[in-house]
Amino acid sequence: MTVIVLAVTQCLFLMIAAPALVGYVRWLKARLQGRRGAGMFQPYRDLRKTLAKGMVIADTASWIFHMAPCVVVASTVAAAALVPVISANQAGDQLGDLFALMALLILGTIFLALGGLDPGTAFGGMGSSREMTVAALTEPTLAIAILSLALTAGSTSLGTITNTLLTTPSNAIGPGHALAFAAFLIAMLAETGRLPVDNPATHLELTMIHEAMILEYSGPYLALLEWAAALKLTLLLTLAANLFVPWGMATSDGAGALAVGLAAVLAKIAVLATLLAVLETRVAKLRLFRVPELLAMSFTLALLAATSSFFTR
Amino acid sequence: MDATFSRLTMTGASAMLLLALVVMWRHHVPAYVTAFRMQSVALAFVGAVVAWLGDVPELFLVAALILGLKGWIVPRILAGMEARRPGERELHPLVNTEMSLLISGGLAVAAYEISRPLAAVVSLPTRGGLPIALALILVSLFIVVSRRRVIAQIVGFLMLENGIALLALLGAYGVPLVVELGVFLDVLLGVLVMQALVPGIEEISAG
Amino acid sequence: MSETALAIALAAFAAGSVSAMAWPSGPGARRVSLASAFVGCVAALALGIDVLQSGISWTWRSGALLQPLGGVSLRVDPLAAFFVSIVGLTGAPASIYALGYLRELDGGVRGRAVHALFNVFLAGMCLVPLADNVATFLFAWEVMALSSYLLVVSDPKQEGAPAAGLWYLVMTHAGFLALLAGFVILAQDGPLEFPAMRAAAGALTPAAQGIVVLLMLAAFGSKAGLVPVHVWLPRAHPAAPSHVSALMSAAMVKLGVYGTIRVLFDLMPPLSPWWGGALLACGVVTALTGVLYSVAEVHLKRVLAYSTVENIGLIFVGPGFALLMRGYGNVVLAAMGLVVALFHTLNHAVFKSLLFLAAGAVVHGARTSSLEAMGGLIKRMPHTAVLCLVGVLALAAVPPLNGFTSEWLTFQLLVAGARYTAPALAIMLPLALAAVALVAGLAAVSAVRLFGIAFLALPRTDGARDAHEAPATMRAAMLLPALACLILGLVPTLALTQLTAVVTELGLPMGQLDTGLALVLPLVGSQLWPVAIAALLAGAGLVAAAVSRTSRGYPVRIDTAWNCGRIAQSPRSEYTAAAFAEPLKRVFTGFYQPTHEVTVDVHPVSPYFVRGITLRSDFAPWMEQTLYVPLVRAARWISNQTGRLHTGSIHLYLALLPAALLALLLIARWIR
Amino acid sequence: MDAVLVVALLAPPLVGAALALLVRRAPQAAAWFNAVTMPVSAAAAAAIALRLAAGGAPVIVGNAWRLDALSALLALLVSVVATLAVWLGPGLDRRGETPGAEIRLHRIYANLFACTMLVAVSTSNLGVMWVAIEATTVTSALLIPVRRTKAALDASWKYLFIGSVGIALAFAGTVLAFVDYATTGGDLELALNWTTLRTAAPSLHPEVAQLAFVFLLVGFGTKAGLAPTHTWLPDAHSEAPAPLSAMMSGVLLAVALYAVARWKAIIDVAIGSAFTDTLLLVVGVATIVVGSASLLSQTQYKRVLAYSSIEHMGLACFGLALGRPGVFAALLHLTGHALAKSTAFLLSGRIYDRYRSGEIGTASGLLGTVPATAVLFAATVFALAGLPPFSLFLSEILIVQAAWRAGHAALTALVLVLILLAFASLVTHLQRVLFGEAGRDVSRGEPASVPLALLALPVALLAWIGVTLPEPLRMLLTHAAEVVRP
16 A cells, blocks of 8 residues: 555656756756746746646647547556556556666657647647657667666566665666666657757757657647646656666655655755756757667667676676 | 391482482581472381291381382472462571581480490391481481471471381381371371461561 | 359359359449459358358369369368458458449440459469469469459559569569479479379478579568569559558468468478568568658559558567577577468458548549648548558557557567577577667658648649549448558457467467457566556547636637748649658668759859759669569570571571481490 | 270361361351360260270270370360360361351361371371471471461461471481381381380480481471470461461460470480480470570560470470479470460450551451450460469479479579569460550440350360369379379
C-alpha cells in the first residue's frame, strides 16, 4: 500500500514540479543572457491563463486535433509514473520498464505529430515531419544506452537499475557508465526539443520543430501541451539523474530516508537544469540536417558504452 | 573362293566410294545424277555378288530392286527435276574442290578408325569393304553438308543410303527382306516428296 | 475434433471455389463462395486453437493422391496448428470484407474467378503447414503460389499488375526449385517423408547441411520477403485485390517463416550458431530496408507492403537469435527467440490485415492509391479512419496495442541475449538492438505519415473530396482484426502461453509462463503490465479531456487556420507525403540514392520571369539494378547467343549432324 | 484377340486416309467418318494399355506385331493425341471455311502420319520401326506447306531433308547393330526382332554396340528434337497447321525418343547402362540448354511452344539416363507433355484464326478477345511450365530427385537453373499474350464452344493425372520403365 502511495506521490510531484523546472531554466537563461527574466513560477501563471482562455479551432481540423493533447498528456503522465524519483523501490516497475517508457513517449510524439498535421497547414506538417525524424533517429541511442545500463543491472526496470547501482556503486566506475550518461543526455536534448536540436523559445518559422506542430493550438489545449512538454523535460532529467547518479535516493520507506531522497533529487535536477541552461546559452541551434550528426555521435558513445561494459564485466 | 568374293565386293565398294569422290570435282548437276546412277549400279553389282557367292538367293531380288529403283527410276526423277529447272546448271559448293577432297580423305581415315572394332568382329569374307562403306557414309554426309544446290544435296543423301545399304550387304549379307523393302519404299516416297518440294525451295534459295 | 475441423475447412473451400464458378447469379456466387470461405476459415481457426490447447497431434495419409511422390501426408502439431490458425484468423475477416469490396465485380466472370481463386488460395495456405511430406508440401506450396499469382494479375488492366505478377511468379518458382533441391538433398537416399528426413538428417555432412540451409533460406526467404529476395513483394502485394493483399501479407508470407522454423528447428539437426548470426543479420537488414522504403514510398499499398518486409525482418530476428542461442547452449533463450518470433508473426498478421483492408477501403472510397492524392478522408470515412488508426498505432509499436508488445519482447530478447552469452556477440547484439530500435522509430514515422497524409488535413483531389465510406460488411470485417490488436496488446499472455507449448514441442522448453495479466518472462529482469498501462493512459487522458473541457472561459470558435498570412487555405500548401519523408531521405541519401531533376519553365521574354518549376525526385531501385537486372540481362544474352545457332542455313544445320556424330564418337571413346 | 486389338489400333487412321483419298467429292463426309472412327483406335490402345497395366502378357501377333508396356503407353499417347487432332482438324466446322482440297490433303496425310507412328510403336521389328519413323517424315512434311507460304515451304524442306539425313544415320546404326548380331550366328530372319535382339544382346560385341548406339542416338535424336540436331524443329512445328503441330510436337518427338529408349535397353544388356546413360546425359542436358535458353528471345507463340518441346525432350532424355526411377519420370513426363503440348498447339490454331498472326506482339489481349481459349491456353502453358496440379509438376520433381540420387549434383543444379529460365521465359511470353491490348480490328468472343469443350478434356486429364496418378497408368508406366531398365 505504501508503495502505491509513494508511487502516486512521486508521480504527482513530477507533475506539479514540472512547470517550475521550466521556469527555473528560463529564468537562469535570462540571467545568463543578461536579462532579468520572469520568475521561476511564471509558467504556472501562464498555464492558469491559457487554461481559462477560449479556443480557436481550425475549420479543417478533425477529432484527431482534439484528441492529440489528451493523448500527449496521458502518455507523458504514464511515462512519469514509471520514473523513480525519491525512492528506489519503484512501484512503476510492475507496469513497465525503460523500453515501455520509450514507447509511451513515442506515443505522445505520434499524436503531437498527428495534431500538427490535422489542420493541414504547411507549418504543422513541417513540424511533424521533423519531430518524427528526430524522434526516430534518437531511438537507437536510447536503446543502446538502456542496454548498457541493463548489462550491469541485469534488468531494464528502472527500480532495479537504481537499486543495483546503489548496492554496488563500483558498477558506476569505468568508462561505460559515463559514456552512456553522455549519450543519454544528448538523446534527451533531442527528445525534449532543446538546443542545439530545437529552440524551445523560437517562433522563427523555418527553424521550428515542436512549436510548429502546436501552432494551431490555443487555450486549454495549448496549456495541456505546454504542461506535457514541461513534464517530459522534468521526467527525463529525473531519469538521467536517478539512473546514472542514484545516490541519495531512499531505499527504505522511512520518513527520514524519503526526506533525504527528496532533497537529493531536487539538488540533482537543479544541477542538471543549470547545466541545461548554461548549454542553451552557449550553443547555437544546429541546422536540421546536422542533427543526425549529433545523434550519430551520441549513438557511437552509447555503443562504446555498451561494448565496454562487456569487457569490464 | 573367299578371296574372289572379297576382291569382287572390295572392287564394287571402292567404285562406289570413288564415285562419291568424283562428284567432288564435278560442277554440273547432271554429273551428280550420273555418278549416283553408276554408284547404284555398283551397289547392285555388290548385291548380286553377295547373293551369288554368299549364297543368299533373295539378295538377287534386292539387287534387282536396287538396279531398278536407284539405278533407273530415282535418277530419272532427279534428271527430270533438273531439266524442269530454269537457269544455270553450274554448282558453287560451299567448300571448294581442293578442300572438299582433302576433307573427304580425312573422313575416309576417320572411317577406318571408327570401323576398326567392326572389322575385328565380322568374320565374313566381305569384311574388308566395311571401312569403305563407313567412309562412303561420311563422305556422303559431307556432300550433303557442303553442296549448295538442293539436287546435289539430294544426291548426297541418296549416296548416304547407298553407303548404308553397302554396309548391310558387306557386314551381314543384307538386312531382312521386309526391312529392305520398307527402306526402298521410304526412299521412293522420300524422293517423290522431295521432288514436290524442290521447285519451291529452289525458288526461295534463288530469290 | 480437429480432423473434423480440417475436413470442414477443406470441404468449405472446395464448395466455395465450385460455387463461385457454378452459382447461377453473380451476387449469389459471391455470397455463397465467400460464406464458404468464411466457414472454412473459422474451421481452420477452430482446428488451430483446438490443437494448440489440447496439444493432440495426428497424422493422415493417402496413398492415392500424388502417389509417385509418396502420397499425401498430413500431420498437425502445435507449430502447424499455430500457422493454420493464423490463416483462419486473417482469412475470416478477409472473406467478410470481400462481400462488400467486390460487389461491383458481380456482373462478370472475373469476379467469380477471384472468389474461386480466393478459396483455393486459402485451402493452399491451410495445407502448407499441415504437410508432413515433401510431396504434399510442395504441392500445397505451389497451389498457394499459383492461386495468389492469378489473384495478383486478376486485374491486368491495372498499371503494373502484369509486371508485378511476373516478378512474383518467377521468384516464387525460383524459390520452389530451391526448395525442391533442398528437400531432395535433405532426404538423402531415404523417402521424402518428414519423419524419415528428420531421423536421417543427422547423417548429412556439414557441407550438405550448409547447402540445404542456404537453399531453404533462399526459398522461404523469398516467400517471406527477406532482403535481397524481397523484390517481388512490394510489387505483388499492391497489385492484388486488397483482401488478398491482406492475406498475402498476413498469412502467406508467414508461411515462409513457418518453413524456416520447420526446417531449421525441426527437420535439421542442430546447426552451427553462425547460421543464427547470419539469419539475425539478414533479418535486421531486411527490417531496415523495409522500413526505409516504407517511409519514402507514396503508393499507399506499397507503403504497407514495405512495412511487411520490415516486419518480416523483425520476425526473422527471432529464429536467428534462437539458432544463435541454441548454438551457445542457452535453450531457454532460444525458445524465447522463437516464441517472440511467433508472437510477432501473429501480431503482424492481425494488424497488417487490418491495414490492408483499410487501405482497400480507402482506395475503393477515394479511387486513388497514391497518398499524394488523398487527404481529409477522416471526415468522409470516419469509421475506416478510426479502424485504420488502430492499425497504424499497432504498426508504430506504441502501447497499449499488440505491435508494442512484440516490439518490447524483441528488445528484451536482445538485451537478455547480450547479458547471457559470450563476448563474441558483444558487437552483434547491441548493433541488432540499435537497428531494431531505429526500425521502431522509423516505423512510427511511416505510421504517422500514412495516417496523417491520407486521412488528415484537406483533400488533395476530387476523388478524395468525394470519397465515400466503405460498406458495412467491410467495416465489420475491419473491426475484427482491430479488436484482436487491442486484445493481443492488452493480454499478450493469452497467446504467449500457447506459443511456449508450440516451441516446447520443437525441443526447446521455455518453462511455464505466468498466465496472469502481467508479462513476466524467464531470464528477463523486467516485466510489462499492459492492462495497467492502458488504464493509466485512459485515466490520464480522460482527466486531461475533462480539464480542457471544463476550464475554458470562452466558447470554442471555429475559424480558418493561420497560414502564414495567406487568406484561403488550399490543399496545395499542405505537406505532402514526399515532403514528409524528405528529412529522412536526406539523412539516408546513401541508401535511397535519390535522383533529382529540376526543370524551370521561364517566360520567353526574360529568364527572370519564371512560370513554373518542376522537381522530379525519385530514388534508384539499386537492389534490383545490381542484383536482378544483370540476371535478366544475362538471360537475354544467353538467349540471343543460342538464337544465333538458328541462322536458318540448312547447311549449318546439316553440318551439325556429322559434328554431333563425331563429337559423340569422341565422347564414347573417352568413356571407354 | 491380339490380332483384333492391333487391327483396331491401326485400321482407323489407315481407313481414314484411304477414304479421304478415294472419296474426292465429299471431303467433309470423309472427315466426319474419320472423326467417328478414330476413337476406336484410342479405345484399342486403352484396352491394350489396361491389359498390360494389369500385368498381362504383351500383345503379340505373329512375328510382326508386339506391344509391351512401353509400346502400349506410346500407342495410347499417339492414338489419343491423334483422335484429338482429328476432331479438331479441318472439315468438321459448319461454316466450311476450309477449301475441300485442303481438307482432303489434310485428312490423307494426317491419318497416314498417325498410322506410321502407331506402326512404329507397335511393330516388333526394330528395322520396321525405323522404316515407320522414316515414313513419319514423309507423311508429315507435305502437310506443313499446305498454305504454300515461303516460310512454311522452307520449314517443310528443312524438316524433310534434315530429318531424312538424320534418320538415315539411325538406319546406319540399326545396320551396325544387325551386323554385330549377325556375327553371333543367330537367326538372321528374326534378327531385328526386339525379343531376339534382346536375348542375344549379352553376346554382342561391346565396341560395335557402342558405335551403333552413337549412330542411333544421333539419328533418332534428330527426329526427337535433341540437340544439336534439333534445328529443324522450331520452324517445322511453328509453320505446320495446328493439328499437325499438335501431333508432331506432342507425340512424334516421343515416338522418336521411344526408339532411342528401345535401343538403349538392348545396348544396356550388351555393355551395361553406364555408356548409354552418359551419352543421354550429355545430349539431354545440351538439349535442355538449347531449349530453355532459346525460349526468351522468341517473338512467335508457336515457336515458343516449339522450343519448349525441345526443352521437355531434353528433360525426358535426361530422365532416361537416370536409372529406373528416372525412366519412370521421363515416361510420365512424355505423357504429360504429349497432352499439354498438343492441346497448346491446337489452341494456338484458334488464336491464329482470330488474330491472323503468329507474332506475340500482335496476338495480345487474349483474355479480352477469346477468354475461354485464353484460360485454357494459360492452363496448358502452366502445365508445360511444371506447375501443379498438372502432371508435369510431378515428373519434373521426380526427374530432379532421380538426378540427385544418381549422383549428378552439378547437372541437377544446372537443370534446375535451366528449368527456371524456361519457366521465366514461358511465363513472360504467356503474360504478353494474355494481357495487353488487342488490335482494334480483332473481334471479340469465342467462335464455337464445342471444340473448346473438347480441348478442356486433356487439360482436365492432365490435372487428374497430376493429382491422382490413376493406378492403371502408374502400373503401365512402371512396367514400361521396367522394359527400358529391367
